[in-house]
Amino acid sequence: MVQKNFPRIVFMGTPDFAVASLAALVTQGYNVVAVVTAPDKPAGRGMQLKASAVKEYAQGCSLPVLQPDKLRDTAFLEALRAYQADLQVVVAFRMLPELVWNMPPMGTLNVHASLLPQYRGAAPINWAIINGEKETGVTTFRLKHEIDTGDILLQDKVAILPEDNIGTLYEKLMHRGAALLLQTVDGLAAGTIKEQPQAGSGDLKHAPKIFREDGLIRWEQSAEEIHNLVRGLSPVPAAYTQLSGKQLKAYTTSFSIEVHGQAPGHYETDGKTFLRFAAADGWVYILDLQYEGKKRMPVAEFLRGFRIAG
Numbered sequence: 259m260v261q262k263n264f265p266r267i268v269f270m271g272t273p274d275f276a277v278a279s280l281a282a283l284v285t286q287g288y289n290v291v292a293v294v295t296a297p298d299k300p301a302g303r304g305m306q307l308k309a310s311a312v313k314e315y316a317q318g319c320s321l322p323v324l325q326p327d328k329l330r331d332t333a334f335l336e337a338l339r340a341y342q343a344d345l346q347v348v349v350a351f352r353m354l355p356e357l358v359w360n361m362p363p364m365g366t367l368n369v370h371a372s373l374l375p376q377y378r379g380a381a382p383i384n385w386a387i388i389n390g391e392k393e394t395g396v397t398t399f400r401l402k403h404e405i406d407t408g409d410i411l412l413q414d415k416v417a418i419l420p421e422d423n424i425g426t427l428y429e430k431l432m433h434r435g436a437a438l439l440l441q442t443v444d445g446l447a448a449g450t451i452k453e454q455p456q457a458g459s460g461d462l463k464h465a466p467k468i469f470r471e472d473g474l475i476r477w478e479q480s481a482e483e484i485h486n487l488v489r490g491l492s493p494v495p496a497a498y499t500q501l502s503g504k505q506l507k508a509y510t511t512s513f514s515i516e517v518h519g520q521a522p523g524h525y526e527t528d529g530k531t532f533l534r535f536a537a538a539d540g541w542v543y544i545l546d547l548q549y550e551g552k553k554r555m556p557v558a559e560f561l562r563g564f565r566i567a568g
Contacts, residue, residue, distance in 0.1 A: 264447045265344030265364055270294040274311040275432045276349035279369055282436035283347070284319050288443060292322045292341045294351070329358055345446065347439065348401065359401040364446060366401045369439050371431045372465065373397060373413055375456040378406035379465035383427050388490035389463060390482065392418055394427070396435040398442040400453065409453040412445065414438045423492040423510075468495065475499040477522035481513035481540040499535070501525065501549070502566055509554065510546035515539055527566060533557050 267290045269280050283290050293316040301308040309317075316323050322341075326334035329352070339361065346366040348354065359366040372382035373395040379385075386394040395415040400408040414434050418427060445451035468491070475484055475497050488497045488511045496507040520536040527533045534541040548554040549564065 265289065265443070266291050266342060267443070268292045268294060268338065268341055268343040268346045268362070269312075269316075269349075270346060270351045270354075271312045271349040272296045272310045272352075273350050275371075275428065275435075276351070277311050277315045278432045278436040279347070279349045279439045280312060280315055282440055283443075284321075286440060288440075290321060291343060292324060292338075294324045294326070294338070296352075297325045297327055329355055345443070347443075349435070349439070353405060354401060356403065367398050367411060367439075367442060367446070368401055368406075368408070369435045370397045370399065370406060371428075371435060373415065374399060374406060374410060375458075376463050377465040378462070380467040382465040383431060384424055384468055384490045385463065385465040386490075387418060387422065387424060387427060388487050390486045394418055394431070396431055396438050398438055399456070407456055407458075409455050411442050411451050411453060412438055423489040425493050470495070473497045475508065475535075477535055477542075478538055481515060481537040481542050484537055484542050485511050485513045496548070499523075504550035506544070506550070507548040507554075508544050508546075509548070510544075512543045512545060513537070514541050514543075516541065525566075527561060529561055529565065531558055531561070533561065533566075 267283065267288060269283065269290055271280060272295050280290070280293065293312060295310045295312040295316070298307040298309050300306065313323050313325070324334060324337055328334070335357065338358070343362040345364040346359065346362050348366060348368045354366065370382065372386065374397040377385055383394070393415055395413055397413045398411040400411065402408040416430055416434055442451065473491050473495055475487065477484070488508045491497045492509045496509060498505050498507045500506065518536055518541065522536055522538060524536040525533065532543055534543045545557055546554065547557060547560060549560060
């Protein structure tokens with residue numbers, strides 16, 4: 259494919275979410291001149307160095323790759339400047355210092371998986387589901403000093419369906435974000451985008467990084483809140499609880515609202531088809547799970563092999 263004449267783009271990203279955007283630029287003929295990604299990291303049982311998903315894709319396209327340990331390193335800055343980018347694109351990368359994001363004449367734009375200013379932070383897809391939102395989306399915006407606060411370029415809304423979890427919604431937003439990126443680059447090059455400042459106050463919800471303790475199921479919450487927590491963390495890292503002294507990860511649940519008179523966390527089972535836990539206002543049914551030391555399995559398979567008191 260013939261490269262478009264404008265602009266010269268340096269792409270920055272690390273995980274597979276970013277690969278979709280990089281691939282969209284490359285396959286549609288945009289002039290990507292270099293890629294910046296994280297250094298290779300030890301992974302797997304052998305702890306051998308593994309390249310990021312973005313690096314693997316870039317190398318397959320014979321694109322130059324920079325992997326700085328420190329973004330203020332003089333050698334990295336000189337190498338980056340040598341590519342004479344008109345525009346930098348950031349998707350799922352780390353925070354950039356001003357001397358990096360302010361380097362190209364057209365600035366640096368970011369693709370973020372929420373409808374900014376809502377859900378600024380590292381885990382917007384997770385928290386949108388956990389909080390029971392019915393809609394989210396993707397936003398392209400210009401980088402500035404404060405994280406995720408730059409002027410909005412374009413947005414695209416995406417419905418969150420009842421059956422969505424982090425896995426399915428991640429996939430949708432990954433591809434919608436890639437499409438929105440192309441529209442944004444075209445609009446910036448043509449001068450047709452009217453940038454809008456983000457609202458700085460009001461009822462803003464945040465999306466901090468997910469830690470292990472965020473996945474602990476608190477049975478004193480409502481059944482729907484617990485169900486949404488499971489959706490928002492499935493399949494990775496997965497919400498969890500304790501059963502007979504061992505960890506149980508929940509991947510799929512359903513729930514019913516009813517008065518039961520049981521203490522939160524009390525569980526019941528028929529030993530064959532269902533395992534349910536008492537929440538504040540009803541029951542949460544575990545449909546797909548992984549018991550500590552075992553593989554992931556449907557609840558019926560789990561109950562065939564394990565006898566637990568009902």
